[in-house]
Amino acid sequence: MAIDWDRRHCARKGHITYVPDEQHLRRNLHADTALGPVWRCLRCGDFALGEPHGSGPADQAPVVPRGRALRDLFILRFLAIERILRGVLIVLAAWAVWKFSNSQDAMRKLFDDDLTAFKPVADHFHYDLDHSPVVDSIQKAFDYKKSTLHMVAAALLGYALIEIVEGFGLWWAxxxxxxxxxxxxxxxxxxxxxxxxxxxxxxxxxxxxxxxxxxxxxxxxxxxxxxxxxxxxxxxxxxxxSLLEVEVSAGEPPATAPEPLPVRKRPAADSV
The missing domain is CATH 1.10.287 (Helix Hairpins)
Known part of the structure; x- marks a missing residue:
């Protein structure tokens, strides 16, 4: 089932109506009903009750994202969320590296103590901690210079900022x-x-x-x-x-305007 992106967006954000100065276009976008004047939405094409959001020449009508443009915006915002979340995680990683660089000796002692305590359990499950690639990588990290770790933290922070800036920029298209x-x-x-x-x-x-x-x-x-x-x-x-631009360029009549709603007469009051 195809998604009607236009009506979906209008249901969430509301309709966008506009009154062009050109009389023939104004007639096509306007209708009178018993509830008041209605104007055709530039996004979904439905008629909306109430005052229009703007007016002016047709070539200055607002560019309203429709159809594929709305789908593209949805995808861009999905990518934006992914970029922002990734940026936040990288910021946390940069903070962890910076924190680690300032307490290498204490963390080395804590790791060695925990490793010694965990060795009997590892031996029970036949896991060789002395030749574990994970343990070896952690122990090598303790030998990194503090300045090197600071550079790594700065590089991670810079990368995170790029991701976050990308995310907010994509969100606003x-x-x-x-x-x-x-x-x-x-x-x-x-x-x-x-x-x-x-x-x-x-x-x-x-x-x-x-x-x-x-x-x-x-x-x-x-x-x-x-x-x-x-x-x-x-x-x-x-x-x-824009729906208005499509009508101007194609020269096709718009959809049929809605029929005026019937006015229900109130019953006469009973005489006393």
């Missing part, structure tokens, strides 16, 4: 955020591919697939870097998405 997302995501794709050559996991495969699809979707769908006509074609597509 800013074109600069789309460029930033494509460039930043594409730059890390080789690293993600390299990580898969080291160790394959469903999480890494899913992350790589999501990032590749995001790059292709934004790159082609938003016509970045001059693809498919570039920014000019993208803006023209947005303008043509």
């Amino acid at each position: 800013k074109r600069w955020a789309e460029y930033l997302t494509v460039v930043a995501t594409a730059a890390f794709l080789p690293l993600e591919v390299y990580e898969l050559t080291e160790k394959v996991s469903y999480f890494k495969i899913g992350t790589l697939a999501l990032n590749v699809l995001a790059v292709l979707y934004i790159l082609l769908g938003k016509r970045l870097f001059g693809l498919r006509g570039g920014a000019a074609a993208f803006e023209a597509e947005r303008r043509s998405a």
Whole structure:
């Protein structure tokens, strides 16, 4: 079942109505009912009761996202949430690295004490802690210089800020955020591919697939870097998405206006 993005959005956010100065268009977008004047919504095409939201020349009508544009906005906001959550997690990782760099000796002693206490349990389950790659990686981390860990924390924080800025920009559908997302995501794709050559996991495969699809979707769908006509074609597509612009360019009559509602007469009051 296809989703009616126009009516779905109007049900959540309300209708957008506009009164053009051109009389023939104004007649097509207006009707009188028993409840008062109604104006045709520029997004879903339904007639809405009440005063219009704006007026002026037809070529200055608001560009109202419709159909595919609303679907694109939904996808962009899904990507925005993913970017913001990832950025928050990386901020926490940067804080953990910075915290670790300032207490390496204490954490090394705590880890060694816990490792010694856990050794009998590991031996019972035939797990060799002395040759464990996880334990070996943690012990190597204790030997890193404090300045190196500070650089790692700063790099993680910078990456997190990029992700968070991307997320908020995508949420508001800013074109600069789309460029930033494509460039930043594409730059890390080789690293993600390299990580898969080291160790394959469903999480890494899913992350790589999501990032590749995001790059292709934004790159082609938003016509970045001059693809498919570039920014000019993208803006023209947005303008043509307005119901008012469609009527002006196509010259087709709009949908039939609703019939006036019948006025119900009140019963006469009983005589005393």
